[in-house]
Amino acid sequence: xxxxxxxxxxxxxxxxxxxEPLSTxxxxxxxxxxxxxxxxxxxxxxxxxxxxxxxRGIELVSVANGYRFxxxxxxxxxxxxxxxxxxxxYSRALLETLAIIAYRQPVTRGxxxxxxxxxxxxxxMRALLERGWVRQMGERExxxxxxxxxTTTDFLxxxxxxxxxxxxxxxxxxxxxxxxKDLNILLPEPRQTSSEEAGLAERDSEESIDSDENTVADVDxxxxxxxxxxxxxxxxx
Amino acid sequence: xxxxxxxxxxxxxQGQQSPVLVAGEALQSWPEDLYIPPDALEVILxxxxxxxxxxxxxxxxxxxxxxxxxxxxxxxxxxxxVELMRRLHLDLAAEYLVMAAMLxxxxxxxxxxxxxxxxxxxxxxxxxxxxxxxxxxxxxGAAEQLDSRPRLxxxxxxxxxxxxxxxxPKIESLVDLNDLVxxxxxxxxxxxxxxxxxxxxxxxSVRDRMSRIMDRVRSGEYVDLMDFFxxxxxxxxxxxxxxxxLELVRDGVLIVIQNDPSAPIHVKSKxx
Numbered sequence: 068x069x070x071x072x073x074x075x076x077x078x079x080x081x082x083x084x085x086x087e088p089l090s091t092x093x094x095x096x097x098x099x100x101x102x103x104x105x106x107x108x109x110x111x112x113x114x115x116x117x118x119x120x121x122x123r124g125i126e127l128v129s130v131a132n133g134y135r136f137x138x139x140x141x142x143x144x145x146x147x148x149x150x151x152x153x154x155x156x157y158s159r160a161l162l163e164t165l166a167i168i169a170y171r172q173p174v175t176r177g178x179x180x181x182x183x184x185x186x187x188x189x190x191x192m193r194a195l196l197e198r199g200w201v202r203q204m205g206e207r208e209x210x211x212x213x214x215x216x217x218t219t220t221d222f223l224x225x226x227x228x229x230x231x232x233x234x235x236x237x238x239x240x241x242x243x244x245x246x247x248k249d250l251n252i253l254l255p256e257p258r259q260t261s262s263e264e265a266g267l268a269e270r271d272s273e274e275s276i277d278s279d280e281n282t283v284a285d286v287d288x289x290x291x292x293x294x295x296x297x298x299x300x301x302x303x304x
Numbered sequence: 305x306x307x308x309x310x311x312x313x314x315x316x317x318q319g320q321q322s323p324v325l326v327a328g329e330a331l332q333s334w335p336e337d338l339y340i341p342p343d344a345l346e347v348i349l350x351x352x353x354x355x356x357x358x359x360x361x362x363x364x365x366x367x368x369x370x371x372x373x374x375x376x377x378x379x380x381x382x383x384x385x386v387e388l389m390r391r392l393h394l395d396l397a398a399e400y401l402v403m404a405a406m407l408x409x410x411x412x413x414x415x416x417x418x419x420x421x422x423x424x425x426x427x428x429x430x431x432x433x434x435x436x437x438x439x440x441x442x443x444x445g446a447a448e449q450l451d452s453r454p455r456l457x458x459x460x461x462x463x464x465x466x467x468x469x470x471x472x473p474k475i476e477s478l479v480d481l482n483d484l485v486x487x488x489x490x491x492x493x494x495x496x497x498x499x500x501x502x503x504x505x506x507x508x509s510v511r512d513r514m515s516r517i518m519d520r521v522r523s524g525e526y527v528d529l530m531d532f533f534x535x536x537x538x539x540x541x542x543x544x545x546x547x548x549x550l551e552l553v554r555d556g557v558l559i560v561i562q563n564d565p566s567a568p569i570h571v572k573s574k575x576x
Contacts, residue, residue, distance in 0.1 A: 136463040154458030162447035185354035
């Protein structure tokens with residue numbers, strides 16, 4: 068039997084030498100069956116580990132696929148100077164497309180075009196697919212069977228999210244309704260989900276944001292809705 | 305266009321700070337209505353994400369009453385640019401045109417007397433447009449928020465200590481001579497099958513082959529023995545390769561290894 072320190076050190080070593088996030092399943096799997104910590108034991112170890120790193124240059128966080136060590140945001144500019152690399156920038160068109168896919172998934176290109184009012188360029192879709200942020204999730208059962216797109220765990224990891232529910236809420240719809248009022252427009256009630264979209268869960272509404280009790284796939288512990296990927300230590304208070 | 309309703313920069317004299325340049329000169333104000341000067345068209349098409357984006361900008365910036373556009377005028381102005389648009393971003397331009405048409409339609413519908421009956425279904429013609437603007441603005445905001453999130457490659461770096469982990473054969477064991485000969489035989493056999501291969505007389509130098517093998521394994525990696533047996537070289541080439549490997553092994557600069565009796569045979573430089 069390994070003692071708790073040994074297990075904790077092993078977990079730390081594993082996380083530190085892994086380029087990709089490790090799930091609790093991964094972590095438990097590296098031990099011999101008789102040594103493997105129980106899930107809550109492992110969670111306690113991870114929490115302790117995270118708080119050990121509290122206030123240091125790196126932190127232990129939980130993202131889509133598991134846990135990873137990453138540098139603290141406030142040191143990013145120094146690290147960038149060290150690397151002499153310019154972070155990639157993404158166009159508004161790409162980000163808007165990505166945002167629509169993320170909040171509304173699954174969506175077709177047509178859905179994206181409907182919101183943005185312009186055609187979705189093939190280059191943008193290709194860039195999102197190649198970056199691995201977006202994948203085809205199926206086809207909509209309408210004539211032409213357009214492809215349905217959704218975001219991936221790589222997307223969550225890149226944007227430091229543990230789940231899609233951690234995306235900030237969409238702006239309140241009333242904001243623009245007020246503009247309409249300024250313009251003396253009588254705004255009808257927002258139309259309900261059209262019939263062709265029935266059955267496809269809308270992701271943008273406030274209700275779905277509330278339903279964050281859902282655990283995230285691959286990370287078998289509940290995630291707080293609005294804390295983003297805070298250090299685990301912060302989550303346990 | 306006598307009025308300059310909205311200055312783009314705080315101080316119009318500092319035109320170079322204006323974000324929009326037209327033919328080298330700063331565009332001092334956004335056009336009234338939706339009129340777009342020909343020179344500015346391309347710039348505007350690039351600066352905005354589409355007609356909805358442009359409309360939102362105008363609404364926000366000028367508090368423009370998008371519903372009070374002089375229909376005849378705006379239509380005429382837009383049509384002037386159809387030709388121009390055809391030569392520029394046709395895809396984009398078409399969408400701006402659709403929007404212009406929609407605005408015109410809205411205006412004209414509002415001019416018509418509303419039927420007294422079936423009031424329930426009669427929706428304000430502007431409502432659909434406002435809804436779309438509203439929806440677009442929400443996602444435009446969402447995109448901005450997404451962009452400002454801490455993210456990899458810009459704000460966060462994955463902290464990890466790399467472990468050098470060269471994969472290939474872990475067990476080094478000496479190769480049975482019979483296996484080596486068997487490998488040679490297999491190579492010979494595959495050369496033999498190419499019966500009508502015309503052998504161009506070519507001299508193979510064992511010395512030369514030895515140095516080529518050493519070049520190949522210089523990096524310290526494991527190389528499949530079969531890589532040195534090129535059936536296209538014919539028997540002679542194979543024999544020369546085989547002898548070269550044996551010579552190098554005898555000289556102690558090359559080791560030949562095999563994980564288990566049926567596994568591929570690899571060679572590796574001994575210096576590493």
